[in-house]
Amino acid sequence: MKAAVAGTGYVGLFTGVILSELGHSVICIDTDRGKVALMDMGQPPIHEPGLAPMMKKNLEAGRLCFTTDYEEGCKGADAIFIAVGTPEDKNGRADLRFVREACMSIGRAVTSDVTVVTKSTVPVGTNDLIKDWINFELRDSSFEASVVSNPEFLRQGSAVHDSLYADRVIIGADDQNAGDLVEALYFPLNLPVIRTDIRSAEMIKYASNAFLAMKISFINEIAQLSERIGADVEEVAAGMGKDERIGSRFLQAGIGYGGSCFPKDTKALKGMAGDMGYSFKLLDAVEQVNMQQQTVLVEKALNRFGSVDGLRVTVLGLSFKPNTDDMREAPSVVIINQLLALGAHVSAYDPAAAAKAKNILPSSVRLVHELELSLYNSDFVFLVTDWAEFKRMDLRKVKWYTKQGILFDGRNIFSSEEARQAGIEYHSIGRPVIYPQIVRGQTPHNL
């Protein structure tokens, strides 16, 4: 089959690459010329493990190509996917500007009846608008658009796996044939398919993201309490997660969720509820806890040192999660700005996100290109993103290279035992502080 995909961010590019991997002929359309030129040469504009070889293979096989031209893209397409961004607007609602522009371009370009498949995360009811926007452009022709809601559930950093082995494919369609067409496109993946009406499909996406965000905020509150009460949140999460009704995933306590979706989608869902005269009380708390959690590392440092004014801090990890260079809503930005406001000197290291971070962080942040170098001579270390490179690190390096061997781990990537053996002072989330073995006559403060 032939598919077109409008928008080549994470979701659009993956939709295109995966559909071409399944043997379909795919053309991806993006208004960003620079991006299209890059992708035409086989270079993905995002850092995502496994993407580049898959993209190159399908480009070379002639199943995948890129364009800025909607007429070229839409010509003969059995289905046209919309995967443009739906960022937060100034009121916390989803900004549908790009979706609307894509619809207008599709409506002007198609030369037959068309099935439009919405991958972008859009508020409930938007697919009705999408249909209207496209059909308005088609008003002088005999053609008509059908719409299908097909939300995306991939995670950045594991998008190849998530796409090939998705837990489910949601197909929301009022038109049976349009729904069948989308189901046929995914057929080779042999995934569980759930067919629903359009509004339920739209809601499934927001409800899923909000629920996952709630799970994270819940475990972060348990972490706060564990610290105060003398429990270990890692033990608690492991014990809770064994209950199949709860499940072990998304119970990792830390410095709060970030990224391009949880923050904006929880706000948008709250906004949708508000528009219906309903106050979504749980989501208020989820957001509040998340904001509080982004400040815990700095609070711990203030408790430990009294003031961080003039101290040198190494921040390990800048992207909002590992295996991506995405800096959107990254907790690192909030944390670094807090540190700078308190007079600390910040050096940072990230295995992939330095280039993107450079445009976002204040110029006073020293971006270092090697882990060991970033540690050298600092007063303490903040671990902010759980990159595998940090998990593999010999923890003794914190003792060897920094002034006092003090690590604040915002992702709990080391066990208390590892910290003990490395002889460092180790502060983490929801667990007791580990101090190096006290040598006679010394306290943790002058070790």
Ligand SMILES: NC(=O)C1=CN([C@@H]2O[C@H](COP(=O)(O)OP(=O)(O)OC[C@H]3O[C@@H](n4cnc5c(N)ncnc54)[C@H](O)[C@@H]3O)[C@@H](O)[C@H]2O)C=CC1
């Ligand atoms: N990033 C993620 O991991 C996931 C994102 N989503 C949702 O998917 C949608 C897309 O998100 P991202 O891929 O992160 O988007 P993005 O914001 O990274 O990229 C959007 C792309 O669309 C292009 N674009 C804008 N207007 C256009 C137009 N009129 N025609 C063609 N291209 C146009 C932009 O140039 C850009 O390349 C959003 O609704 C998001 O909530 C859903 C699941 C996962």
Ligand SMILES: O=C(O)[C@H]1O[C@H](OP(=O)(O)OP(=O)(O)OC[C@H]2O[C@@H](n3ccc(=O)[nH]c3=O)[C@H](O)[C@@H]2O)[C@H](O)[C@@H](O)[C@@H]1O
């Ligand atoms: O709609 C979207 O865009 C996507 O949003 C999330 O995916 P993503 O944002 O890529 O990454 P996650 O792995 O969900 O992590 C989000 C944030 O939560 C944090 N997190 C995650 C899990 C956890 O247990 N604890 C925790 O703090 C991560 O560090 C990160 O900052 C969802 O997991 C995807 O299913 C969804 O498709």
